[in-house]
Amino acid sequence: MARHNGRGWYGRMVAAAVGVTAVAAATSVWTAQAGQSGGGASSGATARHTAPKTVTVSPVIAHASDGGAHAVNITIDDGPNPVWTPQVLQVLRDNGVKATFCMIGPQAEAHPDLVRQVVAAGHRLCDHTVSHDTTMDKKSEAYQSQQILEAEQQITKASGGTPPMYYRAPGGAFTPYSRTLAASHGMRPLGWNVDSKDFERPGASAIVATVQRELSNGPTILFHDAGGDRSQTVAALRTLLPWLKQQGYSFGFPVR
Secondary structure, three states, X not given: XXXXXXXXXXXXXXXXXXXXXXXXXXXXXXXXXXXXXXXXXXXXXXXXXXXXXXXXXXXXXXOOEOOOOOEEEEEEEOOOOOOHHHHHHHHHHHHOOOOEEEEOHHHHHHOHHHHXXXXXXXXXXXXXXXXXXXXXXXXOHHHHHHHHXXXXXXXXHHXXXXXXXXXXXXXXXXXXXXXXXXXXXXXXXXXXXXXXXXXXXXXXXXXXXHHHHHXXXXXXXXXXXXXXXXXHHHHHXXXXXXXXXXXXXXXXXXXX
């Protein structure tokens, strides 16, 4: 669920991130891909304060697509869910589209079969914390660390060893500390440009209209596959993915 709204917040976040850009001047040395297993998970994800390691990807919040100027990134939050995630995966499969799944740690732990289906289909994983606390930016660094690193462990274990490549703060509640911590574990902080508002369940046609109207904001589109009845999301994706192709868009992943 999005707590922060609109491009204005992202403009402020990007501006705030300038101060940490220098930290990432020599970034992108972490080269794990979605199909690789192994590193990425920390064995020390406890409630105590965890200092970031050497930054390995940029801590600046990503919005752009690695597919270029006319590509979009489909991102799916809050799962996996045994009812809705398989339906979302089917729509993606039917349209030949890859997406980024921002998973809640305990959900991943409860449904490892779904996490492995996501990975096997060529999609990417994203850490969406343990508790989906949209007030994380008001909490201690120890709490932020526990939320991020425990979820990283849960997702990596559930996937069979594939670590999340991104970190998305619930509701966009990033902090300089959480961004740097995530980056030090190989997870690029991930924002969004278009909030489909599917979480509000306004109807599939309204979700489609919102995405079509807001697409000029940028390439990363936010949807959900959990947190309630997501049938409208599934229906909207069935309409939107072919429409995006008709408009000449390709599909990429968020930049790393």
